[in-house]
Amino acid sequence: MPLICGQNINFCYDEKPVLNDLSFTVEEGQVVAVIGPNGSGKTTLLKIINGILFPDTGRMLIDGKETNQWRRREIAKTVAIVPQETPSIFSFYAEEIVLMGRFPHLSNFTFENMQDYRIVREAMEKTDTLALASRRFDELSTGERQRVLIARALAQEPKILLLDESTVFLDLKHQVQFLSLLRQLNKEQNLTVIFVTHDINLASQHADRIILLYCGKNYAIGNPAEVITAVNIKEVYDVDVLVDRNPQTGLPRMTLLT
Amino acid sequence: MFIILLALGIVSLAAGSVYINPGQILMSFTDIFTGRYSLSAQDELIIFSVRLPRIIFAGIVGASLSLSGVVFQALLRNPLADPYVLGISGGSALGAIIGILIGAGSFYLGVPLLAFFGALATVFLVFIVAGGGRGPLLDNSLLLSGVVVNAFFSAAILFFLSIVNSMELHSITFWLMGDLSRASVKEVWIAAACLIGGFIFLYLQARKLNLFVQGDETARQLGVNVDRSKQGLLIITSLITAVAVSLSGIIGFVGIIVPHMMRLLFGSDHRLLLPAAALFGAAFLVAADTIARIILAPSELPVGVITALCGAPYFIFLLKRKSN
Numbered sequence: 001m002p003l004i005c006g007q008n009i010n011f012c013y014d015e016k017p018v019l020n021d022l023s024f025t026v027e028e029g030q031v032v033a034v035i036g037p038n039g040s041g042k043t044t045l046l047k048i049i050n051g052i053l054f055p056d057t058g059r060m061l062i063d064g065k066e067t068n069q070w071r072r073r074e075i076a077k078t079v080a081i082v083p084q085e086t087p088s089i090f091s092f093y094a095e096e097i098v099l100m101g102r103f104p105h106l107s108n109f110t111f112e113n114m115q116d117y118r119i120v121r122e123a124m125e126k127t128d129t130l131a132l133a134s135r136r137f138d139e140l141s142t143g144e145r146q147r148v149l150i151a152r153a154l155a156q157e158p159k160i161l162l163l164d165e166s167t168v169f170l171d172l173k174h175q176v177q178f179l180s181l182l183r184q185l186n187k188e189q190n191l192t193v194i195f196v197t198h199d200i201n202l203a204s205q206h207a208d209r210i211i212l213l214y215c216g217k218n219y220a221i222g223n224p225a226e227v228i229t230a231v232n233i234k235e236v237y238d239v240d241v242l243v244d245r246n247p248q249t250g251l252p253r254m255t256l257l258t
Numbered sequence: 259m260f261i262i263l264l265a266l267g268i269v270s271l272a273a274g275s276v277y278i279n280p281g282q283i284l285m286s287f288t289d290i291f292t293g294r295y296s297l298s299a300q301d302e303l304i305i306f307s308v309r310l311p312r313i314i315f316a317g318i319v320g321a322s323l324s325l326s327g328v329v330f331q332a333l334l335r336n337p338l339a340d341p342y343v344l345g346i347s348g349g350s351a352l353g354a355i356i357g358i359l360i361g362a363g364s365f366y367l368g369v370p371l372l373a374f375f376g377a378l379a380t381v382f383l384v385f386i387v388a389g390g391g392r393g394p395l396l397d398n399s400l401l402l403s404g405v406v407v408n409a410f411f412s413a414a415i416l417f418f419l420s421i422v423n424s425m426e427l428h429s430i431t432f433w434l435m436g437d438l439s440r441a442s443v444k445e446v447w448i449a450a451a452c453l454i455g456g457f458i459f460l461y462l463q464a465r466k467l468n469l470f471v472q473g474d475e476t477a478r479q480l481g482v483n484v485d486r487s488k489q490g491l492l493i494i495t496s497l498i499t500a501v502a503v504s505l506s507g508i509i510g511f512v513g514i515i516v517p518h519m520m521r522l523l524f525g526s527d528h529r530l531l532l533p534a535a536a537l538f539g540a541a542f543l544v545a546a547d548t549i550a551r552i553i554l555a556p557s558e559l560p561v562g563v564i565t566a567l568c569g570a571p572y573f574i575f576l577l578k579r580k581s582n
Contacts, residue, residue: 100465106465
């Protein structure tokens, strides 16, 4: 049984169809990239996997159980998402934001204990945010905020990590650091990662499998060599590209032809 | 904070149209154990039958309004939300005025009860106008419908004001400006029980409130059953507000100013913010009421006048300092 399984999912915002008979599976421990043009339903797909939105028809199964059958607290222990941006009206300290990741693990009647603080500390160490702990979240730069949100997701100790364009605002050093952290968590804890990105080369280099969305359908799904082809990209994005091999990894590499 | 509140209470006990030595008041608290009499019989009557219930009452109302302000601001993610803006105070006032007009004052708790139902009815009305009940509760529509309902109530209140005779007018006007002078011991007990129960409930949800400030979607993602939690919190908070407003009239600014001051001082974590706001709100209103009692002694001002007069400039000062 695959860890994540979408079956014939249809989803509309008001009258506008966003996902259209979408089916896919993700096995435990896989790293999957979701790519596709603007408005192709990438972020919606993440929200459906996360159980924040539910399919109009079709089924979304996590661990064999439909997302609308899960208790919110339980699913939050299994699936964590790093959103693009969280607007907050009152300012919290970065550490308080990360501590919020422990919410699903705590009952209303308990305080955080030493273990919770240790997990928060580790998450902040891994994301290089310990130095930001006592700064106000809304005064951080976009990239720093993103790293704090990644730490919060790690503090949830999820089995599945969803990333919505999480590397866009990171500088090169933190991008490399973050990608190697993902790889490490994937290897050591068998963390399943699904990331949405516009960077096709990033997807090609780091994903085991790629889902190429087009108008709410999975136009192509498979390993990078199968999905990243000049024909697919031309069809979906309407641009001419050259696809060759990355000399170091042998994986497909895309160059825009202008 | 608690010590400030206690000290303020003592000062407030001493001050008034009849001044009583604070030292003697403190002594009198030990009288029960020592069997002595530190105060004259008349002073004792003033302290324990008039001033003490009123001070406790002021504290309860101040704490209730501040707590409600904190929770409404978090839930609606809007720094301007408070019981007054949401129309709850206005609905309560309308209920009270109708009560005064139909002579409910002659029944025990008649006017406060009508005010209470006015507040509750407003909450439901605001919810219905905002499209609550079905579909998710939208923050802005809730606030907007509060404003609309409030405007309607203001018009209704003005209408009633223009048709009443002068005796009733005086009593209504006092009510509209907030009045703590009619507190009886029994009412204080009722309000205290509601406040304590409500506070415990809210405090257990403090972590959830932190998540709500991050937005409904983040809260949901981190494991909060958003719509159900929100409804529970809104109902309990409305109850606390309704009790406070129905017994004291409209006291503005406490619910907006105290939460903001506490946020600037203690940060936004609700586990610290809720108790801080409750204590400071209590102290703030006790102080305001003391000033209201002594400034024109032997006559009194409605406390709402004082809270608005001190509150507004201080609010501007805080905003200026923050932007610098």
